[in-house]
Amino acid sequence: MTIKLGVPSKGRLMEKTFDWFGSRGVALSRTGSDREYAGAVDGIDGVELVLLSAGEIPRELAAGRIHLGVTGTDLVREKLGQWEQQVQEKAELGFGHADLIIAVPACWVDVDTLEDLDAAAAGFRRTHGFRMRIATKYHRLVREYLQINGVADYQLVDSQGATEGTVKNLTAEGVADITSTGDTLRANHLKILSDALVLKSQATLFKSRKAEMDDAERVVMAALLKTLGLDG
Amino acid sequence: MTEKFKIRARAAALASDFEAAGAVRVETPVLLPAEALLDLYGEDIRGRAYVTSDALRGEQMLRPDFTVPVVQMHMAHGAEPARYTYAGEVFRRQEDDPARANEYMQVGYEVFDRENPAASDAEVFAVMQSALKGVELRAATGDIGILAAAVAGLETTERRKRALARHIWRPRKFKALLDRYSGKVDAPASRVVLLASEDPMAHEFPDIGLRSQAEVAERIAGLRDEASAAPISPLQVELIEALLNVRETLPNALEHIRDLAVDMPAITEATYRLRDRMHALEARGVDVESLEFEASYGRTSMEYYDGFVFGFYVPGRADLPPVATGGRYDALTQVLGQGREIPAVGGVIRPGLLVDLEDAE
Numbered sequence: 001m002t003i004k005l006g007v008p009s010k011g012r013l014m015e016k017t018f019d020w021f022g023s024r025g026v027a028l029s030r031t032g033s034d035r036e037y038a039g040a041v042d043g044i045d046g047v048e049l050v051l052l053s054a055g056e057i058p059r060e061l062a063a064g065r066i067h068l069g070v071t072g073t074d075l076v077r078e079k080l081g082q083w084e085q086q087v088q089e090k091a092e093l094g095f096g097h098a099d100l101i102i103a104v105p106a107c108w109v110d111v112d113t114l115e116d117l118d119a120a121a122a123g124f125r126r127t128h129g130f131r132m133r134i135a136t137k138y139h140r141l142v143r144e145y146l147q148i149n150g151v152a153d154y155q156l157v158d159s160q161g162a163t164e165g166t167v168k169n170l171t172a173e174g175v176a177d178i179t180s181t182g183d184t185l186r187a188n189h190l191k192i193l194s195d196a197l198v199l200k201s202q203a204t205l206f207k208s209r210k211a212e213m214d215d216a217e218r219v220v221m222a223a224l225l226k227t228l229g230l231d232g
Numbered sequence: 233m234t235e236k237f238k239i240r241a242r243a244a245a246l247a248s249d250f251e252a253a254g255a256v257r258v259e260t261p262v263l264l265p266a267e268a269l270l271d272l273y274g275e276d277i278r279g280r281a282y283v284t285s286d287a288l289r290g291e292q293m294l295r296p297d298f299t300v301p302v303v304q305m306h307m308a309h310g311a312e313p314a315r316y317t318y319a320g321e322v323f324r325r326q327e328d329d330p331a332r333a334n335e336y337m338q339v340g341y342e343v344f345d346r347e348n349p350a351a352s353d354a355e356v357f358a359v360m361q362s363a364l365k366g367v368e369l370r371a372a373t374g375d376i377g378i379l380a381a382a383v384a385g386l387e388t389t390e391r392r393k394r395a396l397a398r399h400i401w402r403p404r405k406f407k408a409l410l411d412r413y414s415g416k417v418d419a420p421a422s423r424v425v426l427l428a429s430e431d432p433m434a435h436e437f438p439d440i441g442l443r444s445q446a447e448v449a450e451r452i453a454g455l456r457d458e459a460s461a462a463p464i465s466p467l468q469v470e471l472i473e474a475l476l477n478v479r480e481t482l483p484n485a486l487e488h489i490r491d492l493a494v495d496m497p498a499i500t501e502a503t504y505r506l507r508d509r510m511h512a513l514e515a516r517g518v519d520v521e522s523l524e525f526e527a528s529y530g531r532t533s534m535e536y537y538d539g540f541v542f543g544f545y546v547p548g549r550a551d552l553p554p555v556a557t558g559g560r561y562d563a564l565t566q567v568l569g570q571g572r573e574i575p576a577v578g579g580v581i582r583p584g585l586l587v588d589l590e591d592a593e
Contacts, residue, residue: 116423130271167440
C-alpha cells in the first residue's frame with residue numbers, strides 16, 4: 001500500500017512543487033509521454049505521485065482519496081466547509097503567492113474602500129434597478145467577506161476565467177479575483193480596493209484528516225514528513 | 233433524530249390548529265425561481281439556500297422559507313383580509329455547522345389584513361403561543377419599526393438617514409456609520425484627498441462598465457455634502473444607543489421608550505403602536521407583564537421584518553435554533569407587489585424541535 005501525494009498536473013505550479021520536494025530529497029517526476037498524467041517518486045519508498053488539477057486537490061483530500069496534496073490556500077478555503085477539520089496545513093511552500101482582492105473600474109474615482117463600494121452599490125441599485133454585479137469564482141469567500149464587512153446590494157456572478165474582462169463586457173460592475181502582480185487588472189482598467197484583501201494565498205502542502213492509513217502507511221508518512229523536514 | 237412521520241403528523245396537527253384559528257390551507261412549490269429571492273434578500277440568501285438550475289428555467293432555489301411564495305400567491309389572487317397556513321419542508325444550506333439541519337419542516341400562520349395591525353400582531357403571537365403551550369419556552373419580542381422611526385427622526389441629512397436605515401439589519405455597520413456621522417471617526421484618508429482635489433473627475437482612465445461617470449460625479453457631490461454636514465449631536469447618538477439598549481418586560485420597556493420619546497418625538501407614533509399591541513396582546517390573554525421586549529431583537533435576522541418581531545426559545549439551550557419565529561413584513565409585500573402592498577404579519581413553528589421537546593417532557 002502507498003501514501004498518495006496529489007500534485008498539480010501542469011505548469012509552473014507543478015514545476016515549483018517538483019523543485020520544492022527535490023531540494024528536500026524527494027525527487028518527483030513525470031513519466032511516459034508529455035501528455036500522459038503519470039509520475040514517479042524517487043528517494044523514498046511507498047509514496048505514489050497523483051497528478052491532478054489544482055482545483056480538484058481540495059476535494060480529493062477531503063474525500064480521503066489522497067493523503068497529501070499541494071494546492072492553494074484559496075482553493076481549500078473556497079471549496080471546503082470547515083476546512084480545518086478536513087485537512088491540516090503542513091507547510092507553506094513559498095511560491096504561488098496570490099491575493100484574493102476586490103477590484104472596480106479605475107474610472108470610479110469615488111471608490112477606494114469597502115465603505116465606498118457599499119455606498120456605490122446602493123446608488124447603483126437605485127439607478128439601474130438591480131444589484132451591482134461582482135464577477136468571481138470564489139463565491140463563498142467573497143460572500144462571507146462582504147457580509148462581515150457590511151456591504152449590501154451586490155450580487156455575485158460566476159466567472160470561471162477572463163474575469164477581468166467582465167466589466168468591459170458589461171456583464172459585471174466589479175470583480176473579485178486572485179492576483180499576484182495586479183498587471184492584468186491594470187491592463188483591464190481596474191483598480192484594487194485599498195482595504196479589501198479577502199485572502200492571502202500561496203501553494204501549501206496539506207495533509208488529509210480523512211484518508212485512512214494502515215500501520216505500514218503510517219510509517220511511510222512519518223518517514224516522508226521527516227525527509228521533508230516537517231515533524232508530525 | 234425524531235422519525236419523519238412523527239414530525240409530519242405533528243405538523244399536520246399544528247396546521248389543523250391554525251385552520252381552526254381561521255387560516256386557509258395553502259401549498260407552494262418546493263422549487264422557486266431564484267431571481268425573485270435574490271432580488272429580495274440579496275447575495276446572503278445564496279449562502280443560506282440551495283441553488284440548482286436547468287437549461288430551460290435557469291436558476292431555481294429549494295424553498296428556504298414560505299414567506300415569499302405565500303406573499304406572491306396572495307398578491308396574485310388573494311382576497312382581503314386573508315389568513316393562510318402551510319406545512320412543509322424548507323431547505324437551508326449549512327456550510328459551517330454540521331449539527332444544524334439542512335432540511336426541516338415548517339408550519340406557518342400568516343395574516344394579511346389592513347384593518348388593525350396591532351390586533352393582527354397580537355393574533356399571530358397568541359396563535360403561536362397557544363400552539364406551543366405544551367412546552368416551556370422563553371418568548372422574546374422586539375419592534376424594528378421603533379428603530380426605523382428613530383433613524384427617520386434624526387436631525388441630519390436625508391442621505392445619512394437613508395444609509396442608516398439601509399443598515400438597521402447590520403448592527404456593526406450601523407454602528408460604524410453612526411460613529412462616522414457623529415464625528416467620532418474621521419473619513420478615510422483617500423476620501424479627504426479626493427474631495428481636496430480641484431477636479432476629481434479629471435482623470436485619464438477610460439470609462440468602462442455600466443456605472444457611468446455621471447453616477448460617479450453624483451456620488452462625489454453627495455460626499456461633498458456629507459463632508460460639510462454638521463455631525464449628528466452627541467445627545468442624538470446617546471438617545472439612539474439608549475433605545476437600542478432597551479431590554480425589559482414589555483410594560484417597563486414601553487414606559488422607558490415613552491421617556492425617550494420626549495427627546496425623540498419622531499418615535500411617538502411608534503410608541504402608540506407598541507402600546508396598542510400590548511393591549512391587543514393582553515386582550516388575547518397573553519401575560520404581557522412577564523413578556524420580554526428587546527429593542528435590538530430581530531436586527532440580525534433577514535431584512536424586511538419591519539415592525540413587530542418575536543421568537544420562542546428553549547430556556548438554557550442557546551445551541552438550539554428558535555422553536556418559532558415571526559414578525560411583520562409590510563415592506564416585503566411592497567417589493568413583491570410591484571406597486572401594490574398589504575400589511576402582513578406571520579410566524580412559523582419548527583415541528584421537529586417541538587416533537588423533541590414534547591418527547592423529553
